Amino acid sequence: MSEHNPDTAFAGVSRLRGRIFGSLAKAASWLGVVVLAWLLFMVVVDAFGLTAASTDWYLGALVGFGAPLATYSAYLYWKRPDLRWIAVRATVIPPAGLIFAGAIFVLFLVFEPFFWFLYYTIAVLPAVAVYGHFATRDDTRAPLAAGFVGVVGLVIGYFVEPLILIMPLPWIMLVWVLVVPAGALIAYRQAPEDRQQQVTILGTGVAGGVLASYLGPALIGVTPDTAVILYAATLLPVAWYNGAVLANDRSAWPGLLGPVVALGAIGGGIVLGGLVGTTGPEPVLDWQFLTSAPSTLPANAGLFPAIVGSVFIIAIVAIVSFVVGVGAAIYLEEYAPQTGVGGTITRIIRVNIANLAGVPSVVYGLLGLGLFVNLIGMGLGIVLVAGLTLSLLILPIVIISAQEAIRSVPEEVREASYGMGATRWQTIREVVLPRAVPGVLTGTILALSRAIGETAPLLMIGAATTVFRPPTGFASQVSAMPLQVFYWSFHQKSAFRELIAPAGVVTLLVVMLSMNVLAIYLRNRYEQQA
Amino acid sequence: MEESTTGDWSETGLDESDGGDRDIEQIPEAETIIEARNLDVYYGEERALNDVSMSIPEQKVTAIIGPSGCGKSTFLRSINRMNDLIDIANVTGELCFKGKNVYDEDVDAVALRRQVGMVFQAPNPFPKSIYDNVAYGPRIQNDTENLDEQVEQALRQAALWDEVKDRLDERGTDLSGGQQQRLCIARAIAVDPEVVLMDEPASALDPVATSKIEDLIDELSEDYTVVIVTHNMQQAARISDKTAVFLTGGHLVEYGETDRIFQNPRNERVEDYISGKFG
Numbered sequence: 002m003s004e005h006n007p008d009t010a011f012a013g014v015s016r017l018r019g020r021i022f023g024s025l026a027k028a029a030s031w032l033g034v035v036v037l038a039w040l041l042f043m044v045v046v047d048a049f050g051l052t053a054a055s056t057d058w059y060l061g062a063l064v065g066f067g068a069p070l071a072t073y074s075a076y077l078y079w080k081r082p083d084l085r086w087i088a089v090r091a092t093v094i095p096p097a098g099l100i101f102a103g104a105i106f107v108l109f110l111v112f113e114p115f116f117w118f119l120y121y122t123i124a125v126l127p128a129v130a131v132y133g134h135f136a137t138r139d140d141t142r143a144p145l146a147a148g149f150v151g152v153v154g155l156v157i158g159y160f161v162e163p164l165i166l167i168m169p170l171p172w173i174m175l176v177w178v179l180v181v182p183a184g185a186l187i188a189y190r191q192a193p194e195d196r197q198q199q200v201t202i203l204g205t206g207v208a209g210g211v212l213a214s215y216l217g218p219a220l221i222g223v224t225p226d227t228a229v230i231l232y233a234a235t236l237l238p239v240a241w242y243n244g245a246v247l248a249n250d251r252s253a254w255p256g257l258l259g260p261v262v263a264l265g266a267i268g269g270g271i272v273l274g275g276l277v278g279t280t281g282p283e284p285v286l287d288w289q290f291l292t293s294a295p296s297t298l299p300a301n302a303g304l305f306p307a308i309v310g311s312v313f314i315i316a317i318v319a320i321v322s323f324v325v326g327v328g329a330a331i332y333l334e335e336y337a338p339q340t341g342v343g344g345t346i347t348r349i350i351r352v353n354i355a356n357l358a359g360v361p362s363v364v365y366g367l368l369g370l371g372l373f374v375n376l377i378g379m380g381l382g383i384v385l386v387a388g389l390t391l392s393l394l395i396l397p398i399v400i401i402s403a404q405e406a407i408r409s410v411p412e413e414v415r416e417a418s419y420g421m422g423a424t425r426w427q428t429i430r431e432v433v434l435p436r437a438v439p440g441v442l443t444g445t446i447l448a449l450s451r452a453i454g455e456t457a458p459l460l461m462i463g464a465a466t467t468v469f470r471p472p473t474g475f476a477s478q479v480s481a482m483p484l485q486v487f488y489w490s491f492h493q494k495s496a497f498r499e500l501i502a503p504a505g506v507v508t509l510l511v512v513m514l515s516m517n518v519l520a521i522y523l524r525n526r527y528e529q530q531a
Numbered sequence: 532m533e534e535s536t537t538g539d540w541s542e543t544g545l546d547e548s549d550g551g552d553r554d555i556e557q558i559p560e561a562e563t564i565i566e567a568r569n570l571d572v573y574y575g576e577e578r579a580l581n582d583v584s585m586s587i588p589e590q591k592v593t594a595i596i597g598p599s600g601c602g603k604s605t606f607l608r609s610i611n612r613m614n615d616l617i618d619i620a621n622v623t624g625e626l627c628f629k630g631k632n633v634y635d636e637d638v639d640a641v642a643l644r645r646q647v648g649m650v651f652q653a654p655n656p657f658p659k660s661i662y663d664n665v666a667y668g669p670r671i672q673n674d675t676e677n678l679d680e681q682v683e684q685a686l687r688q689a690a691l692w693d694e695v696k697d698r699l700d701e702r703g704t705d706l707s708g709g710q711q712q713r714l715c716i717a718r719a720i721a722v723d724p725e726v727v728l729m730d731e732p733a734s735a736l737d738p739v740a741t742s743k744i745e746d747l748i749d750e751l752s753e754d755y756t757v758v759i760v761t762h763n764m765q766q767a768a769r770i771s772d773k774t775a776v777f778l779t780g781g782h783l784v785e786y787g788e789t790d791r792i793f794q795n796p797r798n799e800r801v802e803d804y805i806s807g808k809f810g
């Protein structure tokens with residue numbers, strides 16, 4: 002024991018088992034990644050008909066696409082490394098704005114512009130005004146007062162809506178509902194103090210919206226309404242970002258060329274590929290696919306009704322599962338008794354929620370069928386039933402993740418709030434929820450991205466696999482992207498199985514991945530704040 | 532200090548009711564702000580406070596010392612009913628604040644805590660701006676007429692104003708530990724409470740920050756009643772007017788003038804504890 006042998010004293014401790022475990026874990030992770038990547042690769046190849054293109058096309062496209070991009074990157078890398086992130090953001094904003102415009106477009110498809118116009122004017126706007134009035138005076142009753150005004154507005158709107166026969170042109174309503182608030186927000190953010198400048202920014206923004214409604218139809222052949230939506234969701238954010246960057250530092254303009262270069266690269270790739278190549282790719286997933294209805298001819302088939310259906314279902318699921326789920330989580334964590342008989346019941350409920358999260362989705366479909374269709378008597382396969390059923394499906398996941406997030410708020414911060422004489426509700430609202438928001442949001446969005454891919458429960462509640470028109474209200478027959486893909490993958494014609502279905506899969510995956518990216522973005526953003 | 536107060540404080544001898552193992556000085560009713568009468572606290576089956584009776588004088592600093600686990604925090608938390616938050620905690624006996632038993636049915640614990648502020652062992656600012664941290668109390672009480680002045684005054688009283696006045700919108704959690712604790716003190720006094728309870732407020736701080744907090748407590752006692760739990764005997768001796776010594780099992784064993792307790796403890800176990808023989 003007491004012998005000191007200088008050779009063996011520091012000879013090392015065996016780490017063999019740890020190394021083996023580490024390597025196995027690494028291998029398993031890589032296996033998963035590779036399998037997934039291979040699957041993605043195959044569907045992308047099919048969806049865009051990449052096998053049809055000849056080698057010289059690829060060469061041409063690569064040069065056309067790569068040359069501008071490489072030049073620009075090299076320039077940024079060596080000359081202006083400070084502009085790197087500006088360039089990335091500037092490039093991301095336009096496509097994100099386009100996606101956003103698509104979402105707004107679908108919402109206006111489902112409810113007419115007049116619906117938004119009425120409730121925005123009569124409920125949202127007064128509520129925001131009241132909130133601002135109280136909040137600037139630091140009055141904590143602000144949310145309460147705003148909520149009250151909002152609800153009153155909703156009720157009035159409900160009764161007034163059928164009485165109104167004359168209404169402004171749709172694009173004017175859109176300017177009022179979308180462009181004015183967006184412009185006001187930009188004005189407030191860019192010049193919080195300067196009234197004069199605020200008016201200028203708002204005025205310019207609104208004038209641009211009006212201009213867009215005239216230029217849009219003339220230049221790119223869209224309706225004035227669509228032009229206004231595109232303007233509000235895409236052009237305004239781009240103008241805002243560019244303006245803010247330039248106002249901060251005039252010499253930063255090369256960073257703002259990002260989107261132009263990206264567009265040029267894509268165009269260059271297509272043009273050069275077409276010039277050099279003997280045969281190009283034959284993409285199935287194109288504009289036509291995204292905007293037309295299903296068809297018996299593979300060449301005409303599209304996913305549009307299913308996309309709108311999915312967006313609509315997800316909107317219901319998002320609202321229902323968020324409100325109910327977060328409410329339930331707050332109750333279980335902050336209000337429910339933790340000791341005695343009540344505590345036992347609370348524990349039983351908790352355990353059962355965890356169990357429910359594991360119940361197969363087909364069973365939820367049966368539940369939805371029994372509850373909403375047979376018992377309550379809603380229609381088979383309609384939007385509302387689909388949304389509510391999928392809400393039930395992900396509710397346990399939302400509750401559990403919200404519970405985790407609420408539980409992770411340190412007890413000390415809660416005690417600090419109670420020690421100041423805060424009520425339970427004040428503590429939850431001021432201290433617990435702000436800290437729990439990133440977790441709650443991440444959990445909810447991940448659960449939503451699961452809901453958007455669900456097929457079985459929708460089949461159980463009688464949703465059609467194929468509908469030819471997008472839903473127009475809560476009671477419309479609806480299909481969804483996974484249902485449509487499911488149908489195509491069993492079609493007799495091989496073109497549907499081999500080309501159209503992969504295109505649907507890629508669309509579905511893109512939507513899901515964007516939702517997950519959004520979740521990650523939100524989490525990072527709030528985590529920096531908290 | 533001894534001379535100035537001997538006339539005011541009547542010292543009774545041993546507390547006859549409990550086997551003579553305790554030495555609790557009484558103070559005249561008029562100056563008492565908090566009074567415990569036969570206070571017991573149980574956590575489930577476990578008894579954390581055992582028949583504690585003591586009266587705490589107004590606008591003085593009262594220190595509570597004793598070995599770990601003897602119930603100091605429990606006593607402090609029973610003053611502003613923070614034990615309500617612990618499901619298994621059960622309080623019997625009386626705790627009077629300005630003559631009113633706070634455990635009476637008609638007392639709202641939330642209203643009570645607005646008059647009895649608390650500073651915790653570990654600095655626990657909210658993840659909000661410095662300004663919002665201090666403004667938290669006034670805001671939840673809807674007392675926001677002169678919010679800016681209230682915030683400034685509280686920060687000045689907590690000796691933090693000069694360090695943070697140019698960055699009030701930075702996060703409270705980004706300050707140093709000592710600054711955070713002073714921020715917590717500012718937050719507690721922003722609503723102008725009658726009493727400030729402090730549970731080992733300096734135990735996580737270095738000597739410089741500690742001495743700042745001690746100076747601060749000294750100044751606070753001009754306006755507020757301060758009850759402070761501390762593990763640091765020198766600190767208790769330096770800053771407090773009265774000292775209560777709790778020993779294991781939740782017994783209050785000796786209570787009296789700080790100088791007297793440290794120079795001339797009457798109880799043998801207290802003497803052992805103060806001289807470091809156990810604890």
Ligand SMILES: Nc1ncnc2c1ncn2[C@@H]1O[C@H](COP(=O)(O)OP(=O)(O)OP(=O)(O)O)[C@@H](O)[C@H]1O
Pocket residue numbers: 574577578579597598599600601602603604605606617619
């Ligand atoms: N939340 C709780 N649940 C159960 N028992 C508790 C709880 N808080 C304290 N106790 C018990 O009550 C007794 C007194 O605890 P308390 O925290 O009051 O001691 P303390 O004197 O403050 O100790 P320290 O100096 O270590 O902070 C201890 O035995 C402890 O185990």
Ligand SMILES: [Mg+2]
Pocket residue numbers: 603604605730
């Ligand atoms: Mg303690």
